[in-house]
Amino acid sequence: MIGFSTGAIAYSNFRAGLQVLGEQNVTVVEISALRMTEWQPLMQAFDHLDLSAFDFVSIHLPSEMNATEEAFVTQSLRAIQHRKYPLILHPDVITDFGRWRELGKLICVENMDKRKAIGRTEVELDVIFRQLPEARFCFDIGHAWQVDPTMTEAYSILKCYREKLTQIHASEVNSRSKHDKLSYATIQSFRDVAHMIPAGLPIILETPVSPNEMRDEMNKARFALTPLGSPSELVA
């Protein structure tokens, strides 16, 4: 299962992103509302969105929130809780663990990139998961690679939190901490730990691409997450 974040396909426009993904027959999607300004429109739109074409849907919560906004977001999530979509959460936005604890297994904590002071490593994630014991895990392999290109940290994270894995974020994270297309060296690094990732997990690409580049990037990600020694799945 492999698909895209709507934010990668259409910046700050989930409707456009969903439309392109539908047109390309991509059935795995993470609906992105990384900015607070996107949050309320998304919540209001949910009852009218037709997501029946998608096999997997998750929601990426805002990546910057103050305490008031955090309260608003957690409150508004009650309206869509019944849909059981995984809710991707950056741990550095949390000010009140209690609010997120109430959402139980729907919360999917994502490991952070090197710019953040928390949530980057196995040890730092342990601090978060001790506060949110029911929470699941969204493994951003690009973030883990950026924190430690040897993938030792990625290995440690996967070894510790494999049981909690719900989805994978796969893209290059460049030296400016921006999502980028997968490069040769990064693909090789990803493959070193691919055997640690259970088969069949939804893979979400956050790489900004045009519609005609989507298939190529999906193939690269599929290959990158194929364990070493497995038959090559890279489509030229």
Add this chain to the structure above:
Amino acid sequence: MPEQLAILEPPSELDRLRETLQIALPNIDNARAEANTFRQQLEASLLGLTSEDTSIVVFGSLARDEFTSGSDVDWTVLIDGIANPKHLDLAREAGNVLNSLGARGPGLERIFGSMAFSHEIIHQIGGEDDTNSNTTKRILLVLESRPVGRRDAFDRVLNQVLSRYIAEDARFLQRSARFNVPRFLVNDFARYWRTMAVDFAYKRRTRAGTGTAIRNIKLRMSRKLIFVSGLLACFSANVLLTESELSALLQAPNATYEFVRHLRRVLAQTPLEIVASVINRHQHLRRIGLQLFRAYEVFLAVLRDNDKRAHLDSLQPSAEEGDRIYQELRGASHEFRDAVLDLFFDEQTMLHQLTRTYGIF
């Protein structure tokens, strides 16, 4: 994040050793406290200078927790990120901060006291481009270094260096291997130790005997100690781990990553702590531990005495024979040497087999 919990560090092996051997280690304790105090001052003064791509790393006695008022401060700005001409300004500012704290500057070779770049340290292991300076930075990064401030770049570079030594030589992690020793890493540690010994002779000649006495004693004690700790780290899978821990490591989904993690844990300790961990682990080594740590106490007691240190700094080689302080230290260095030999040729652990197999040829 108000609810964030603290990440606890494991108890010091030196603290355990003090109880195990029932001895006082006042000079080691004081040097450790002085190192902690200075690093805290330094960290506060360097606030805001480090970033996710730049770590300020200290080496030598300040990193080893053997700091005294007469210690040099060896440091570098370790850069692992986009090139930026302003990094030189950062290095100068770090130097200014150290000067303002009254730190004695790095040694005459100028290996430290400026910038170091991850690419050279990671890629140039061996070959013509692995200069004396590059080898020194790399080995000391592994054996006696600490970041002050943000440690991201430091951790990335150290992981990559260790990963090269382990992943490119991973046969020692096969279950059929007789011993589980990373030979590539052992060889580089041994090379560096011999380089230090040869450089001692070089400096004695080129500096016309100035500072020879103290360099000689350091070579016999603190320089030898880091080689000892490096060897023990390399032997640690067979000396520090229990059978079940070693078995779990070798059977893990990726033994290479597990071994890198294991080495990081071992090498996160100071050289004295690494030695202490081996003594603590094997009861019959206590006599050796007593001899070794008492000798090191004598060494640090002299270094902590400003008058004696100054005396050694100016002592000419021709006067060494009749000098009481020098001879006291020489005697301690012999005690230290003998304890180290007894440790590495101990027959109740695997140390003697490992030393024969990896330490000689």
